[in-house]
Amino acid sequence: MSEVELYPGRVSPLGLGTIPLGDLLEYSGLELLQRIIDGKYPAPPISFRLNFTLTEVSEGRAVFRGMPSERHLNPLGGVHGGWAATLLDSALACAVQTLLEKGEAYTTAEFKVNFTRPITPKTGEVVCEGKIVHKGRTLAVSEATLKDAQGKLLAFGTETCSIFPASNLAAR
Numbered sequence: 001m002s003e004v005e006l007y008p009g010r011v012s013p014l015g016l017g018t019i020p021l022g023d024l025l026e027y028s029g030l031e032l033l034q035r036i037i038d039g040k041y042p043a044p045p046i047s048f049r050l051n052f053t054l055t056e057v058s059e060g061r062a063v064f065r066g067m068p069s070e071r072h073l074n075p076l077g078g079v080h081g082g083w084a085a086t087l088l089d090s091a092l093a094c095a096v097q098t099l100l101e102k103g104e105a106y107t108t109a110e111f112k113v114n115f116t117r118p119i120t121p122k123t124g125e126v127v128c129e130g131k132i133v134h135k136g137r138t139l140a141v142s143e144a145t146l147k148d149a150q151g152k153l154l155a156f157g158t159e160t161c162s163i164f165p166a167s168n169l170a171a172r
């Protein structure tokens, strides 16, 4: 697939798609996420629908950026809470993924969000930073903040992820 603009200034060179499942056996979680940032995989389709993208990863940390727009409004004219929640779930989950070994997969088991300030199409680009709090063998807990360019807190959240063998994904 050809290049897709996720939102102005953020482009996915390989368009939209997902990571081949076989690559979960070949690369660690951190390596897979870095490969997304490096444009070696297409961006996940939801990145295009909701205008956000992964921009930084390191051990125990993942940062997304996103642009709220008119297409994310709820009927009352604010950006729907699901938009902020999606960015938070992404940063919370990927912070966990940065610590996974080759052959490990994971999923969100539960997460909690607080919306501290309204988001509007005028808010501009936001930054969502997820960090690991605890990593066990089968469960990991993370925390994340969503801030505007001035550093004002728009929302924050915590999450529990379940960790399991990547071979379990194939059965889905």
Ligand SMILES: CC(C)(COP(=O)(O)OP(=O)(O)OC[C@H]1O[C@@H](n2cnc3c(N)ncnc32)[C@H](O)[C@@H]1OP(=O)(O)O)[C@@H](O)C(=O)NCCC(=O)NCCSC(=O)Cc1ccccc1
Pocket: 074, 075, 076, 078, 079, 080, 081, 082, 115, 116, 117, 118, 119, 152
């Ligand atoms: C109202 C409250 C929840 C609580 O406020 P409090 O604890 O009493 O705190 P406080 O009043 O001190 O305000 C704190 C800061 O917020 C600012 N601000 C407040 N109100 C306004 C305003 N009207 N306009 C502009 N700014 C406003 C205020 O200036 C201050 O900022 P500052 O420190 O000066 O820079 C607030 O945290 C909030 O709006 N959170 C976001 C909630 C949210 O966006 N949820 C998701 C969307 S809902 C959804 O999608 C569901 C749905 C689906 C389908 C259909 C329908 C619905």
